[in-house]
Amino acid sequence: MKRILIILRRLHHGGIETASINLANALADQGHEVHLWVLRGEARMHPAPNVHLHQGQDIEREARQYGTGLLMHLLNRALLRFLFRGSHFVWLGRTTSRVAQRKVAEMEARYGRFDQIIVRGQGAFELLWDWRDPRIWQVVEGTMLKLCRYRWQAWFSRLLFQDKQVVCVSEGLASTLQLFLNETGVTTARTEIIYNGLPLQCIREQAAGPAQPAFSSPYLVHVGRLVPVKNQALLLRAYQESGLTCPLVIIGDGSERAALESLSAELGLNDRVSFLGHRDNPYPWVARASAFVLSSSFEGLGMVLLESLACGTQVVATEVPGGIREILVGEQRRLLAEPTPTALAAKMCEALSDPVIPDATWLTRFDDRKLAQRYLELDSPSHD
Incomplete structure (x- = not known):
């Protein structure tokens, strides 16, 4: 001991x-x-x-x-x-x-x-x-x-x-x-x-809980602190450029929340984007989403990507410095995007039209x- x-x-x-x-x-x-x-x-x-x-x-x-x-x-x-x-x-x-x-x-x-x-x-x-x-x-x-x-x-x-x-x-x-x-x-x-x-079994048990408010499928989800390095402004611009009509659910809080809510209104997205704030257990929303979208400028590793895959939800992510490529392996790498609105928008659409089915073996290293x-x-x- x-x-x-x-x-x-x-x-x-x-x-x-x-x-x-x-x-x-x-x-x-x-x-x-x-x-x-x-x-x-x-x-x-x-x-x-x-x-x-x-x-x-x-x-x-x-x-x-x-x-x-x-x-x-x-x-x-x-x-x-x-x-x-x-x-x-x-x-x-x-x-x-x-x-x-x-x-x-x-x-x-x-x-x-x-x-x-x-x-x-x-x-x-x-x-x-x-x-x-x-x-x-x-x-x-x-x-x-x-x-x-x-x-x-x-x-x-x-x-x-x-x-x-x-x-x-x-x-x-x-x-x-x-x-x-x-x-x-x-x-x-x-x-x-x-x-x-990652405590895989614990996350999967939490993911089975209720998601209130509920969103009808399909929808996209993002979980993270609302701070500059997470770059949710890129997420909103990509979502607007994608032309998708399914909801985008953003879970988290932080210094950029007011600015992001203003940007959402400016882009005409308020009827499709929901800011849920911080949730102690975000996994029920992640598990029921069609795809998780990450727009960060840098990720040391990217715990939220691991958590999304543990919930059985495919991931769309920006290809930026850090450890993202070490998590997203196999076919999942197909949904990596250059960190631009146009590229991220294209991968969001691809995830819905040609989804990746997460492989449980991808998580054994974690x-x-x-x-x-x-x-x-x-x-x-x-x-x-």
């Missing part, structure tokens, strides 16, 4: 959060003691009861309350953020790293020493960048575009990745990260590739129990 700590900045609704809970549950189901620590705020998603959930704290606020943390916070607000744009995490992370180490020591005093510490997502990397421990593995799940915007990107990437142990959730993402690190002169201690796992085992093997002597 191993004792494992998984750390996230927040536990809201999203792909990183879902993948983290899947991993925690799979490890716990195999008899390991798993702790899931949320660095900021209350959890909006929850792991299985046999996972220890630590939530309700805010190490950023705690780090700013006194001493060096308070001084650096005031200096950053008054001066440093103007001199070094994008450097807020540098000054904050020194103190939050110390706070995190102290809190983990408190956990270990109560539960025992952790054998492995898994830090997921750039938000958590930034808060813990100055904590160096051979037990830590950083799981990269998204693009480095945020860092690329800044003049000091080499400095920032060195703090986040130099000599760190890294897991990438797809080969495509690993290639993208390596190109970025090569450009900034950064070398990781180790880089491994482990896909995010079994959550087998992929959880890969994490356990990272530190074994035979793996080195």
Whole structure:
């Protein structure tokens, strides 16, 4: 039995959060003691009861309350953020790293020493960048575009990745990260590739539940955070260009919702597009849809694609950097589209006129129990 700590900045609704809970549950189901620590705020998603959930704290606020943390916070607000744009995490992370180490020591005093510490997502990397421990593995799940915007990107990437142990959730993402690190002169201690796992049976059971409001078939469905990288504006423009009259159901919420609803009205789609907002269980709508459509500009892996295939629903997706091609194999690749309205519209029409029947064997590589085992093997002597 191993004792494992998984750390996230927040536990809201999203792909990183879902993948983290899947991993925690799979490890716990195999008899390991798993702790899931949320660095900021209350959890909006929850792991299985046999996972220890630590939530309700805010190490950023705690780090700013006194001493060096308070001084650096005031200096950053008054001066440093103007001199070094994008450097807020540098000054904050020194103190939050110390706070995190102290809190983990408190956990270990109560539960025992952790054998492995898994830090997921750039938000958590930034808060813990100055904590160096051979037990830590950083799981990269998204693009480095945020860092690329800044003049000091080499400095920032060195703090986040130099000599760190890294897991990438797809080969495509690993290639993208390596190109970025090569450009900034950064070398990781180790880089491994482990896909995010999927609890297939659990998803299929949830998919059998009711879908209210219900939509008559055929209809298209999209599930995702309404944020720029998911590029739902492209989805709406492609749908309008396709001339399809079947409904388009969009499930999710986020910063772009108002703008997307305005765009839908501007394109004259309000009678065919339904924004359902966030749903704790979107699978009944996915399972009953004729096709799932993904319009992202980048996907580290694309958990929603796996979930759609698990529901037995074919996928139309943009062919963009990341791990999408690693999920969509066999005949399913026929419905990959260039990221333009015209190309995506054509593939949406093709999915309805000449559908792909998902093959259950496509998902065997993403079994959550087998992929959880890969994490356990990272530190074994035979793996080195």
